Amino acid sequence: MSATALRAQRTRSLVLHLICIAVGALIVVPVWFGVLGGFKDNGQLSSNPLGWPDPWVPNYLEILSNGVFWRQLGNSMLIAVSSTVIVVGSAAMAAFVFARYAFRGREFLVTLFAIGLMFPFAVAILPLFVLLRGMGLLDNPLGVILPQAAFGLPITIIILRQFFRTIPAEVEEAAVLDGCGSFGFFWRVLLPMARPALATVSVLAIVTSWNNFMLPLVVFSDQSWWTLPVGVQAFQGQYADDTARVLAYVVLSMLPALGFYAVAERQLIGGLTGSVKG
Amino acid sequence: MTRPSTVSYPRRGDTATDPPAPGPGTARQRGRQPRPGRGGVLAVFLAPALALFLLLVVAPILVAAYASLYKWNGFGLPENFVGLDNYTRAFADPTFRGDLWRGFVLVVLSLAVQLPAALALAMLLNQPLRGRAFYRLIFFAPYVLSEVTTAVLFTLVFSPNRGLGEGVAQWLGADAGTVFADPDTVLIAVFMVVSWKYFGLYMMLFLAARQGIPKELSEAAVTDGATAWQAFRHVTLPLLGPTIRISVFLSVIGTIQLFDMVWVLTGGGPIHSSETLAVTMYQYGFRRFEVGYASAISMVMFLLSLVFALFYQRVVLRRDTAGAITNQGGQR
Numbered sequence: 001m002s003a004t005a006l007r008a009q010r011t012r013s014l015v016l017h018l019i020c021i022a023v024g025a026l027i028v029v030p031v032w033f034g035v036l037g038g039f040k041d042n043g044q045l046s047s048n049p050l051g052w053p054d055p056w057v058p059n060y061l062e063i064l065s066n067g068v069f070w071r072q073l074g075n076s077m078l079i080a081v082s083s084t085v086i087v088v089g090s091a092a093m094a095a096f097v098f099a100r101y102a103f104r105g106r107e108f109l110v111t112l113f114a115i116g117l118m119f120p121f122a123v124a125i126l127p128l129f130v131l132l133r134g135m136g137l138l139d140n141p142l143g144v145i146l147p148q149a150a151f152g153l154p155i156t157i158i159i160l161r162q163f164f165r166t167i168p169a170e171v172e173e174a175a176v177l178d179g180c181g182s183f184g185f186f187w188r189v190l191l192p193m194a195r196p197a198l199a200t201v202s203v204l205a206i207v208t209s210w211n212n213f214m215l216p217l218v219v220f221s222d223q224s225w226w227t228l229p230v231g232v233q234a235f236q237g238q239y240a241d242d243t244a245r246v247l248a249y250v251v252l253s254m255l256p257a258l259g260f261y262a263v264a265e266r267q268l269i270g271g272l273t274g275s276v277k278g
Numbered sequence: 279m280t281r282p283s284t285v286s287y288p289r290r291g292d293t294a295t296d297p298p299a300p301g302p303g304t305a306r307q308r309g310r311q312p313r314p315g316r317g318g319v320l321a322v323f324l325a326p327a328l329a330l331f332l333l334l335v336v337a338p339i340l341v342a343a344y345a346s347l348y349k350w351n352g353f354g355l356p357e358n359f360v361g362l363d364n365y366t367r368a369f370a371d372p373t374f375r376g377d378l379w380r381g382f383v384l385v386v387l388s389l390a391v392q393l394p395a396a397l398a399l400a401m402l403l404n405q406p407l408r409g410r411a412f413y414r415l416i417f418f419a420p421y422v423l424s425e426v427t428t429a430v431l432f433t434l435v436f437s438p439n440r441g442l443g444e445g446v447a448q449w450l451g452a453d454a455g456t457v458f459a460d461p462d463t464v465l466i467a468v469f470m471v472v473s474w475k476y477f478g479l480y481m482m483l484f485l486a487a488r489q490g491i492p493k494e495l496s497e498a499a500v501t502d503g504a505t506a507w508q509a510f511r512h513v514t515l516p517l518l519g520p521t522i523r524i525s526v527f528l529s530v531i532g533t534i535q536l537f538d539m540v541w542v543l544t545g546g547g548p549i550h551s552s553e554t555l556a557v558t559m560y561q562y563g564f565r566r567f568e569v570g571y572a573s574a575i576s577m578v579m580f581l582l583s584l585v586f587a588l589f590y591q592r593v594v595l596r597r598d599t600a601g602a603i604t605n606q607g608g609q610r
Contacts, residue, residue, distance in 0.1 A: 017406050017409075018408075020402070022398065029442070033435060050442065097324055109324075119580060126338075131338060154325055182319045254431075
């Protein structure tokens with residue numbers, strides 16, 4: 001390669017890096033401001049928003065030594081895990097039937113679920129609230145878990161059905177010859193084979209539940225059930241004047257999501273791109 | 279994309295499009311004389327999903343449709359039938375009409391700014407570049423943060439007197455502390471925060487689609503004398519079409535029901551200047567207990583989504599063979 005071509009390529013790659021760094025800064029700087037700001041007091045925040053804290057203020061420790069944050073973290077986890085188990089379990093069963101049986105009304109049902117893809121909570125929240133109140137599920141974690149599972153069904157069924165259809169019929173025939181019934185095949189052959197797809201939909205369901213705000217906001221008036229998003233918002237309302245302390249709370253509430261992202265990045269991205277591509 | 283059914287179990291519904299079964303007799307027999315207890319199996323496997331879905335997704339939407347015809351405070355049964363009054367009231371209400379307008383503005387901004395920027399970054403990260411996996415990881419990270427966390431963070435970033443925005447603004451000799459308090463700038467500010475959180479998602483979708491396109495195609499175009507831009511414009515971009523159309527769809531549907539971000543950032547204010555349909559619905563439904571009127575607003579959101587989805591599927595997505603939203607049945 002000639003020297004000019006090499007130089008052109010270097011310049012080009014330098015420009016690309018600069019663009020990436022600029023965009024990356026737009027993302028990282030606000031978060032970094034939050035992380036550092038959590039170690040400051042309000043005086044430092046106004047005189048020195050981006051610099052190093054001096055002295056270091058123990059906002060994080062105060063929050064972590066208070067049970068409220070842990071309680072909200074626990075609630076978020078309980079609700080995310082329960083919603084995920086329910087949605088993945090019931091969607092896997094339905095997707096199995098949709099993928100491998102032909103029956104009258106199948107296309108109608110599949111289309112019905114698919115239409116549900118387009119209408120998340122905001123549209124249904126009001127009647128849902130009335131319904132949950134009628135069933136006595138307000139201030140009850142099931143009042144969030146069950147609707148979340150229901151609204152997660154469409155995407156989960158669509159992804160799993162696609163995957164189940166790729167498993168060759170010979171596998172099922174072999175299982176039947178070995179004495180497996182439908183349940184045995186589903187439980188002992190299909191689900192273990194579908195582990196990557198199950199991981200993908202589980203990650204999607206966990207993230208969706210973890211970030212849900214509107215439903216827990218209206219279902220839980222009892223603070224002891226609040227999840228992290230509701231708690232963060234309330235904390236901001238309560239300590240509106242204490243910016244540094246709220247920053248610390250926000251940053252702490254980000255950590256589980258970011259940690260989870262670091263671990264499950266591949267499933268999350270695979271799930272999102274897969275659900276769009278089919 | 280080939281239909282995956284070529285490898286799945288032979289089904290009664292499959293006829294002309296299925297590959298010939300090993301022996302037609304066995305296939306038909308399996309179709310007609312299904313495994314023992316087939317109906318029972320179907321019922322057991324479908325029951326949990328159907329029950330959840332009908333009770334908690336379908337029923338609420340039907341209830342909303344019904345309640346939208348009543349003047350109702352949400353307690354007891356709706357009795358005061360008012361016909362379409364709630365709808366006529368909504369369309370006469372400046373806030374509601376403003377919601378529609380603001381939703382339109384947000385959609386236009388997304389299509390004109392957010393999606394092209396995401397596409398450009400995806401193309402950029404598709405180049406051989408050291409550390410691009412790291413950049414990708416960073417760009418996508420905001421997507422996993424909740425809208426609430428993001429909104430609270432940015433409220434503080436731009437909080438008057440001690441925010442980062444204020445610091446930067448002082449440095450530039452300007453006043454950034456009031457972007458969320460000024461009716462003229464608040465919608466743009468909300469849009470910027472929404473984009474901050476979501477552009478990584480679209481970038482990732484475009485990147486995945488781009489990597490599914492064989493390199494040879496644009497290389498061949500360049501060999502034939504096309505410039506890099508022409509190769510992108512006439513080869514890559516059309517092939518990204520399905521993903522772009524799906525992204526537009528997701529963006530529009532997402533905007534119709536935007537709530538968390540707006541609620542936490544501004545509560546819809548100042549003086550309704552960042553309010554969305556979902557926020558208005560929430561205000562009437564959960565603050566003023568005008569459940570009938572709020573249900574009418576819900577139904578407008580529902581119908582907007584539905585009409586848009588049907589229109590989009592008919593007119594725009596028709597040519598795309600693959601995709602969760604285009605190929606639901608998978609059998610047609």
